[in-house]
Amino acid sequence: MSYRITVDTGGTFTDVVVSDGSGRFFVGKALTTPERSFDGIRSALAVAAEEMRTHVGSILADTELLIFGTTRATNAIVTRSTAKTAFLTTEGFPDILVLKEGGKFDAHDFSIPYPEPYIARRHTYEIPERIDAEGGVVAPLDRDRTRTTLRDVAKEGFQAIAVCLIWSIANPEHELALGGLIEEELGEMPYTLSHQLIPILREYRRASTTAIDASLKPLMRGYLNQMESDLRTAGFKGELLVSTSVGGCMHVAEISERPIHTVKSGPAMAPVAGRIYAETENVGANLIVCDSGGTTFDVGLVRDNRLVKTRDTWLGRQWVGDLISMSTVDVRSVGAGGGSIAWVDAGGLLRVGPNSAGSIPGPACYGRGGTEPTVTDAAIVLEYFDPEFFVGGRMPIDADAAASAIQGLARRIDKSPEDTAFGILTIANELMIRAIQEITISEGIDPRESTIIAGGGAAGLNILPIAQELGCNRVLLPETASALSACGMQFAQIIKEESANLVTRSDTFDSEGVARTLVRLRATLDEFRTPMAQAKDQDIAISFSAEARYEFQVWDLEIPIPGEALSGSVDVETLVEEFHRAHERVFAVRDTSSVVEFLNWKARLTIDLPRNLPLSRDIASTSLPPSSRRNAYFGSGNWIDTPIFRGQELPAGSRIEGPAVIEIPTTTIVVSPGMTAEITATGNFLLQDRPDATELQDIAV
């Protein structure tokens, strides 16, 4: 027996998924142990081991591949507990990290303080040098003054250095020389050079990304080494990979050099899982992958079977947080989850969030002193949750506390408690709908042509009305929905991306330069693939893309470069037509009279790892009666007598017509009236609003 283990170490819970090669998946969950992550992993593994009737030691000994994801880096950034980092930049521009790119949400709100920069102003040092837009040296690097600066840095006890010089992407000479001086003066001090990490235009984006990366190096190196040694000590002899924010994974040594790839790597894995489930269930190549937890709702996209990426990932709020401009899986979060608090504003309007009751005190129904009504309390009042079966019966629920919290709010808007509760869910849904619309409609994607994949502990609660509102008529809720990210890692690929900056135009296209750039990118990736133990040639693919725009524009669209580009002849006509098409799709207009400018060239290496696909079960011919019944409320003014099913007991092929509630240990699926849930051959739940009457199996209701 040879296992594959995937681990998602979250802020609160550690999820573990073990696959045994025969298509069976075992999920384990335990509390995260921040001081030593392996302890939490071992506890979660023990849960899975129990179900597998074995123990942790023998699983680890028989594991060929372990893929590990962690929020360690994200949490360190959020809590500002990263290394003391010096920021070195071109003389004359010390405030790059302070000024950012501007922008603010509410023009009339003067109560918010301006955000502190990621690296303090007093930790910023100006380096005498300057390069121009074409790579020419305007002022040579003054090595003597720079050495003096570095000696000051040494005295201040810094643990890492971030270097971002203006136009280092046009000519990296000065950054490289500075790197050399750092090594001479400061020995082993970890540092990051912006042009090596992220060769993109716009100094703030490059500087911010570089600063974050450098500040993570000391911490993540220590953390990953500890993890590897703990695993080895526990008997693990297989290959260890770390999951990244592009939805792939990398070796520990590689990640130690570029730890920024682990930031937000957890949410990035949900779309990876979504894509595999969609393939298995054959529900299409355009997906909206939702992950709903306690405080946030995360949305990612799969389009034409590819993960949708972004170069704008904000840690914190857009414009005022810190920007990561690496290409990452585009996952948007809104502050709407089970813990979001409902309230009434001055004009008498019902609002939900963004404040959350969190886990302490938590929703009123947790009985830990919370009194404010939350989304979870609303679901309790509507009788969607069985207080006895919350989180598989592992968590006691105070239904009275939930009722009285909702009651208070109901009086203020002069509605019945159930209508108020239903209203809270509707508004929470609306926030989630907007998050989905932002990532779909504003990018020119019609949600009606997509399937929703729902994951996260709160997935089943409201995904159906959301889908209905968006006009999406298919929702897939995987059996392992509550551990979607860890499941995603089970199907991860090794992914490595490289990019290079070369500015050229459609009217004076530098074919040779572009060909040279693509060849160079390819060579870099070829170097990387050599040490990959598990890779076979047929599993390896390299693809290219370009970032382009019309003349005078400053925001790019990414367009794919056809495969033949590799042979050295890049057909500019094809590229230009690709660009017009993309522009029309996203911005409603095309401008064939305009020159197209090309800026960045990207290459991406993917190596498929052997996958353990989910096992198909036999379709049952029998059906099961509901395990119980209770009155639940679906907004029509009447309480409806609703059948309750235990999801794990339902055989594949069962169809359940709403209204109904399906309880599985890690989530509850609310099937609204007029909807149908089907248990697929692989044990997932397919939810649809137009049941095909002829295929309907009679479930005794």
Place this chain on the structure above:
Amino acid sequence: MSKTVTKSDESLDPVQMAVMANRLDGIVREMSNTLLRAGRSAVISSARDFSCSIATAGNELLSSAEGLPGHIFGTQLMTKSMCELHDDLAEGDAFLHNDPYLGNTHPADHGFLVPVFFEGTHLFTVCAKAHQADIGNSIPTTYFVGARDVYEEGSLIFPCVRIQRGYETIEDIVRMCQARIRVPEQWHGDFLAGIGSARIGERRLVEFCQTYGKDLVQQFVKEWLDYSERCMVHEIRQLPAAKLHNTGAHDPFDPVLPDGVPLSIAIDIDPDAGKIDVDLTDNPDSLPCGLNLSEASATSGVLNGIFNCLNSGIPHNSGSFRPVELHFRENCAIGAPRFPHSCSVSTTNIADRLVNMTQSAFAALGDGYGVAEGGCGLGVGMAVVSGEDPRRDGRYVNRLMATTNGGPAASKADGWVTFAIPVIAGLMYRDSVEIDELKYPIHIKTMRLVPGSGGAGRHRGAPNQEVIYGPRFAELTAVIPCDGQVYPAKGVLGGHDGSLGASYHLDAEGRATKLPNITRVTLKPNEWLRGLDTSGAGYGDPLDRDPEQVLHDVLERWETEDRAHNVYGVVLTRHTDGTFSIDETGTVTRRAELRSNG
């Protein structure tokens, strides 16, 4: 899946209303995203000097999301002119509107209006309005302070002119623009982005109507405006009754306005009636230059200042404008200039002073009310630059956004650093050094915040910035319409004034010559412009500022040790390892000393 919503005679429930209002804001955001990403000139695509909004067919502003208040608070005036001038509105129409005498802000703002029809009825008008890089003025600037009248200003004016019929562009209009506007291909790209944005708004509104049905949509529009009014009335009722009077002034403009422009405002707050009455009639007659405020600009300036003093979260639309009554005087520079006076600089200079004057007036209500004055003036870093770019074999023209004035302090926070000017209030983006140098043949030498420059106070104004740039290959012309070099942003409740701005010309030998505040200058390679912006003013007495915050300011180089001691009265002890600590007793003594000195 269609929504099953039936129209009822009763009012909409709060849930339904919130859902529909959110949906409209989402549409405006999508319009904005289109304009930003597809725009060509840096002023649109980098700086985001544009706004999108939705008005009702009855010409009430309905939804505006994160639009610039200066742009959107007058949308209803523009759509009104569309309805009055055209009795043949039809699906597929689009209009270009930049006439400040017909409801637009100033000629540089090209508004694209599209009437939205559903089931044959005109239900909404969407508006995408963007500040252009050039509009064909007689000199290369979109802010022509010296323009004696509209004829000298020289802009092409479109008094709500049809530019699309049946979704087809009327190319005559496009050719007129291309024949007159500098760098026509840049303008044309921005034009397409504006049309694209309005059409996306139209498409989404039609879907919105399909989802909810015409009756429900119409009911929602009425109730949403009423709800917004209720929110506003509620806020006004929280204020004390008062008659406020405040004055302000724009800097002199030699030789036309040697003493500058004196301004005044009278605000009557009547909490019982839930009304605010604003009188702007005691202001100068139409000015013989481009500083006059159009009705749209004056209206937005006042509303902007008032909203700055109220709880945020009130929807900004014609409903919440209802409780505010404005009084303008015919042939007055503020709100009702007489044709053919120029409104070329209508959206910024005096409009900024109007926002400042309004929000600082509220401070007279006592501690906790109002906002200090924000830094103002379009200095060296916000000049319109133009010239030849040998790298492209062509001309360039664009408004820079390479620096910013400091934001004002308020009762709860220090000033916002990337504030820009009061009418922008931090909403716009900043240029990237690399993007500016890539797009235009300029070299930027320095861009830095100046320590110790923010107006002191219990909360301090944000600091000013220094910027130095010059041409790389050939001559560069910069047109600078600056304010804030004579009259600073004023502090309130004991807060200090902000610092003054300044512009300098540096010759090839590095010799500096101070430039007039409003100027047009041509530089050769190796010559430079150096600009200092204005900073924001302080709120409350600096001697009441938390010493810990003063220490942080010194450590983080927002403030100097000298000012900590002499302005804030905080005594810091510097240790041998370079760290500081607060000398508590020394601070008490020092503050008492400074207080008694007055």
